[in-house]
Amino acid sequence: MTEATPARARPQLVRARPPSTATIPFLLNGLQVHARKGDTVLTALLTQAGHLRTSEFLARPRAGFCLMGACQDCWVSCSDGRRVRSCTTLIEPGMSLCLPPAAFSCPAKGDTPVPGMEETGGCTPPHPLGDKPCFPQQDAAQSPVKRTMNPRIIVIGGGPAGIRACEILVSHGLQPTLIDESPRPGGQIYRQPPQGRERPARALYGFEAGKARRLHETAQTLLPHIDYHPETLVWNAAPGMLDLHGPQGMARQAYTHLILATGATDRILPFEGWTIPGVYSLGGAQVSLKHQDCLVGNRVAFVGTGPLLYLVAYQYARQGAHVAGVFDSAPFSAQLRALPGMCRKPAVLAKGLYYLAWLRARGIPIHTSCTPVRVEGSEHVQGLRVRQGSREWTVACDAVATGYGLRSETQLPDLLECEFDYSPLHRAWLPRLDPAGRSSVAGIYLAGDGAGIGGADMAEIAGARAALALLADIGRLVPLRQARSLERRINRWRAFRHALERAFPFPDWQAWPRPGHTLLCRCEEVTCAQAVAALQMDGQPELNRIKALCRVGMGRCQGRMCSSAAAELLAAQGDIDTSSVGRLRSQAPVKPIPLTALGADPSA
Known part of the structure; x- marks a missing residue:
């Protein structure tokens, strides 16, 4: 076996500092290479390669996008035929992974590949059953998995809302089950690094270090008192029963009451x-830095709008990245007009102003009223073309981070047949809730950003309030004064949220640069022109109808990455309000699960 560093595409990810953890050997296209303990498969690959895979329809290079298990654009092949989602799977010693030759070259003449892998250029071809994540169409009652009959209270999501909900339930003598996709509690905002890769809280969370530390300590204190299932996906939900996929495979979990966070x-x-490889979501860029201590590039341009835009740019600059610029679609006048409302939370406003001042003091260009025109390059990012009014120019960069606010994860309440209402504030359909977090379905409660974007502080309060509502509904005595106090605090945060939306309004879609060949749906590689053609042929500007005609939103991410834009496109083409185009209906599984999880043998 030869350890080699063959000629290959420029690595996409850059380690923010020399790694201090032990090395882990693994096989990449038949050659032994090394990662670091705590690396995800994506990090292990993209610190040595330019991309992860080629897309199914247009055969274009891809390198992941969201890095948090939502976009489903980072599945890679193992030499035994299995497929793994690389952004959420930790690298293991001896893992044998396959990349396209253009991303990482196969063994060169004179190298010694691993025995048995010579004929395929480093990778045995995956078996069709294991080649892609699947969407099994079967009735949950017929699923061949273990059934747990004991009714119980289940909290889904280990972020601020879920942890605070569990805290309230435990304090009243209950033992809830907490199910979380992440390996450690904290959610995305307070995501913890892998075991063995801990860093000081201040370095990870900045001004929010104290809040993160308190939440993590609360979670640790709760562990002996809850039934905790980390790294577990709830892929289907039905009345009284959940379908799970976790480290032990498939399982079923009965419940009587459910808090969705x-x-x-x-x-x-x-x-x-x-x-193009090198373009990531803002959240993905932040996850790469906080969870993996990696930058998505050496010279990064940040484009979008919202507080997260400035926060992530600040975090990158603090870690030594060259920030090529911050390009905000919101006009500066909107931010000025929203200042009185944002003064409702002076500490939050002060932090935002600090990030802005810090970036400006270091000469980092900040432009408002800007929209992205195109990313320059084909195999990797070579620049970003931006527009401000009638002016256009190209920014030199090797990575782009983009995002226009956040969207709630509402697939599970949809499967549970909760009623939805359109929220003009969020430009999205959200589950209908009462002030305490009760949905339209008895026994189903929602809290946190999954019920409407409000931020981590509001999520903690809403999680506690939903738990109190659940306690009242099962006949427990609940302190009314505490419940009312929590609702007042939630309302104050909602008022602040209104001010934020005025400061960072949704871009003018009519003026948005979108040539017909621009991909609208990254999974199915459907262009804007194809979606418009389907609309013109059918004449019905309705999302599910367009999905059926041209497959927008039908891919692995289930519309998470394209549904907002698809709704805006249909509304603009039909000259109607976005609320009139409907919403994509969710289907199980809400995220892909491999066929191997259902018992199929990829090597058979």
């Missing part, structure tokens, strides 16, 4: 070149 993902608007 499923969080949010980036709201994405497409522009030309947004699927």
Whole structure:
């Protein structure tokens, strides 16, 4: 076996500092290479390669996008035929992974590949059963998995809302079950590094270090008193029963009451070149830094709008990245007009002003009223073309981070047949809730960003309030004064949220640069022109109808990355309000699960 560093594409990820953890050997296209303990498969690969895979329809390079398990654009092949989602799977010693030759060259003449892998250029071809994540169409009652009959209270999501909900329930003598996709509690905002890769809280969370530390300590204190299932996906939900996929395989879990604290993902608007390796969501860029201590590039341009835009740019600059610029679609006048409302939370406003001043003091360009025109390059990012009024120019960069606010994860309440209402504030359909977090379905409660974007502080309060509502509904005595106090605090945060939306309004879609060949749906590689053609042929500007005609939103991410833009496109074409185009209906599984999870043998 030869350890080699063959000629290959420029690595996409850059370690923010020399790694201090032990090395882990693994096989990449038949050659032994090394990662670091705590690396995800994505980090292990993209610190040595330019991309992860080629897309199914247009055979274009892809290198992941959201890095938090939402976009489903980072599945890679193992030499035994299995497929793994690389952004959420930790590298293991001896793992044998396959990349396209253009991303990482196969053994050169004179190298010694691993025995048995010579004929395929480093990778045995995956078996068709293991080649892609699947969407099994079967009735949950017929699923061949273990059934747990004991009714119980289940909290889904281990972020601020879920942890505080569990805290209230435990304090009243109950033992809830906490199910979380992440390996450690904290959610996306307070995501913890892998075991063995800990860093000081201040370095990870900045001004929010104290809040993060308190939440993590609360979670640790709760562990002996809850039934905790980390790294577990709830892929289907039905009345009284959940279908799970976790480290032990498939399982079923009965429940009597359910608190959904499923969080949010980036709201994405497409522009030309947004699927090129090196373009990531703002949340993905932040996850790469906080969870993996990696930068998505050496010279990064930040484009979008919202507080997260400035926060992530600040975090990158603090870690030594060259920030090529911050390009905000919101006009500066909107931020000035929203100042009185944002003064409702002076500490939060002060932090935002500090980030802005810190960036400006270091000469980092900040432009408002800007929209992205296109990403320059084909195999990797070579620049970003931006527009401000009638002016256009190209920014030199090797990575782009983009996002236009956040969107709630609402697939599970949809499967549970909760009623939805359109929220003009969020430009999205959200589950209908009472002030305490009760949904329209008895026994189902929602809290946190999955019920409407409000931020981590509001999520903690809403999680506690939903738990109190649940306690009242099962006949427990609940302190009314505490419940009312929590609702007042939630309302104050909602008022602040209104001010934020005025400061960072949704871009003018009519003026958005979107050539017909721009990809609208990154999974199915459907262009804006194809979606418009389907609309013109059918004449019905309704999301599910367009999905059936041209497959927008039908891919692995289930519309997480494209549904917002698709709704805006249909509304603009039909000259109607966005609320009139409907919403994509969710389907199980809400995220892909491999066929191997259902018992199929990829090597058979």
